[in-house]
Amino acid sequence: MAVITQFVVVRDGVEKMTFASKKEADAYDRMLDVADNLIPFLQQSELELEDSTVEKLAFYLASHKDTLSNLLKGGAPVKAPAKRSKKSESETQQ
Template sequence: MAVITKFVVVREGEEKMTFTTKKEADAYDKMLDIADNLIPFLEKSELSLDETACEQLAFYLAQNKDELGNLLKGVVKPKPAPAKKAKAKQESE
């Protein structure tokens, strides 16, 4: 018989996600906290977002918080080289 430890993220009495490590569960819970904090911020904007779209946008921004933070700081990742050049180089070798 195997014993399996599961970490369950529960919000407002509803199971949101199950993880095998506490670290993953905590990271997901933190992401949900960020999304919850973004919703009122987005609702104050002049954007015409219905409730569902607002929640989806908040969730997306929370999931990509590191990249968003860099963009807001003015840090832009270099664009990857076009695939055509890499493919042509491989074929010429």
């Protein structure tokens, strides 16, 4: 019989995510804290956004907080690596 340790992030009695390590669970929990703090900030804006849109935007900003922080400091956006097509992957393997 195997013993599996799992770390579960629970918010308002709802299970949000399960992780294999405490470090990952804590990082996700902190990201949810940031998203929760962003929601009232976004609702105060003059933008007329639906609640679901505000929540999605807050979650997106919180999950990309490092990039956002860099942009707010005047840094250049970090470009995502270009996706390679399956054709180019097979060509490089030959």
